[in-house]
Amino acid sequence: MSIFNQKSKFKVKTEIRTVRQAVESPKMMPTQTPSAKKPISARATPRASPHPSSVSLGGSANDSLRAASGIRARKRRAGASPANNHNNSPSFSDSDDESDGDEDWEGNLDARKRQKRAHQERRLADPNRALRHPRLWAGEDLEAVVSKRLPIIHASDVASVNDKCQPVLGLAQNEVWVRLQYPGSRHPERYELVWGKDKIEALKDIMKVVNYVASTYLTDDEAQVFLEQNTGIYRKLEKSKNTNDGAGFKAALKEYNERLFALQKKSVIAKNLDAMHGIPRELVAFILDQVYDRTVAPNVELLAKYENGTDNVYGELLHPFISDMLERTNLTSDKVFVDLGSGVGNVVLQAALETGCESWGCEMMENACNLAEAQQKEFSARCRLWGIASGKVHLERGDFRKNDKILTALKRADVVLVNNQAFTSQLNDNLVNMFLDLRPGCKIISLKTFVHDNKLAENDVATSILDVEHLTYPEEYVSWTSASGTYCISTRKGQPVESDS
Incomplete structure (x- = not known):
């Protein structure tokens, strides 16, 4: 789905919604995900919360x-627990098989091709837009960078074991802390691998960040280690989630952080952003x-x-x-x-x-x-x-x-x-x-x-x-x-x- 690829051969149905007579409501196309068989819904936000524009x-x-x-x-x-889950905590499959059948043709496309199709839908009609943030960290010497951390509200500030959330992936309360690297800063965000009703779902949030970073900010070659179907980092995260393997999930996240940090230090993210003029x-x-x-x-x-x-x-x-x-x-x-x-x-x-x-x-x-x-x-x-x-x-x-x-x-x-x-x-x-x-x-x-x-x-x-x-x-x-x-x-x-x- 990289901005550096050629135009996808898959055609996207154009929605026409006019005017003075009733028309059938079009169905929204699903957002793509590196999983070959379970695309992330376009309406599945971190908590499927209101998709708000107020x-x-x-x-x-x-x-x-x-x-x-x-x-x-x-x-x-969004916050409701899965079916048959009486203790209001999330349940994950212990199987590595995530097949939902072949009814949805999109779910069976190669992940990279599906990512390219998603990019067909984004706005790239403004070649004059400079997308790179003026304060983006582009690999400068860490000692020369001001150490003040970004004033973000961390996920762990609103979803934590101290806020009655439950650890997931078989982790103990003192094992849930993790950090997540983003493409624009050397400062990571703090998460706790927990679940709570109407709270940020840490696992979904983290996996979506990994997906968007790799598929949007990197070329196909650069994204290979993150999104490869069988051995990529996203797949490792997915498999660990499905098998309730907390240690495996944390190890895969650590690998993601290290590899993205290395790309940042080489100014790869800065270079790629300079070539972009729109966001999916x-x-x-x-x-x-x-x-x-x-x-x-x-x-x-x-x-x-x-x-x-x-x-x-x-x-x-x-x-x-x-x-x-x-x-x-x-x-x-x-x-x-x-x-x-x-x-x-x-x-x-x-x-x-x-x-x-x-x-x-x-x-x-x-x-x-x-x-x-x-x-x-x-x-x-x-x-x-x-x-x-x-x-x-x-x-x-x-x-x-x-x-x-x-x-x-x-x-x-x-x-x-x-x-x-x-x-x-x-x-x-x-x-x-x-x-x-x-x-x-x-x-x-x-x-x-x-x-x-x-x-x-x-x-x-x-x-x-x-x-x-x-x-x-x-x-x-x-x-x-x-x-x-x-x-x-x-x-x-x-x-x-x-x-x-």
Whole structure:
């Protein structure tokens, strides 16, 4: 799946989701994994938690409760123990045979070919984007590097034996500590090999990191030792997990850390990142979920609070939905994105990470703002951990109708998101007046149209300034319902201004 390989011969079905008539919800293609027979689902995040991209909704108490309960339901499904496991601890197969049959053709493809297919799906349309983090460790003398560690929230800070989690792989409590190396820094992350309901699943998290590092940051030759089908490090981790071999898992992880560290010291990671101009969607979602699981998830109950009958209701647009929106609006690293009602900031962070754009958000709910700030801090440190330079992120507090920085950013915006699914009519009218200041050609993504058929065109400001495209999104794209739905992409009318450059 390396960026250095040729185009995959496997064709990926293109999803077309328009417009004014109902269409069957497309099925999402699974994310690939080095295992030849058990692909990681595209929706299987570290804890299959909400795949969060958040926005504030306006509406009733029921809307808020549905949104919050939708988030909690995903957390419960992710944290639920396997069937017939009565002590709420994970069970692993003692067999090395992981065959699930031949029904899924993707599960039987060669792992490297499947990785290449996944890369076909990522955004690489921005050759001007510089992906390498400016503070990436590229093998300099350790004595010359500042020893201060990255201020990340370690997995062991939120999932540990001290937090009522249970050791796995037959390990004793004093044997669960491990460290995990990342491609962007010499400082590893601390994990405990434990399991707990609604907690980070250490084994899955670690194995996904190994997978993404090898398949995204390395050439085929460099990745061979990590992803080779029978003797690769990933396979050793997988086999140790399935046979409940704690010592074997720790030994394979130690080998991974040492080999990646050696590649870092040789500047291999830095060189390869310099040749990259985009990130696979799956890796974007995984990094964002790592941030979310360490900041928002432990405090998710705070998002269940609402103000009945107001615009302050919480809901989330999920990662695949946001990726589709960013691609449809052709958001690139030289553009400006603004999220009006940004919740805990996930859409803002995803836009900055996935496209490298300048990304703004504004939120007025205090709890959401506090969590957004925690996410921004962790996001910044974790981007450095992964060695990826995101776009600049700006999160503002307060009413976006009155925030001077947001109003100024809107005048430069190329894409604006406003989830007006349950906004009051007054707020929607206020937004239309704000759109008068948008540049011609600016795209406005909304859950509901601002142009209504029952208005007279001569009296309808929205009709006079917006061209509207009506689209549909498939099931499982928003947190407050599992059903499919509709949304709009409106374009500010007028002749786009030519750039001086």
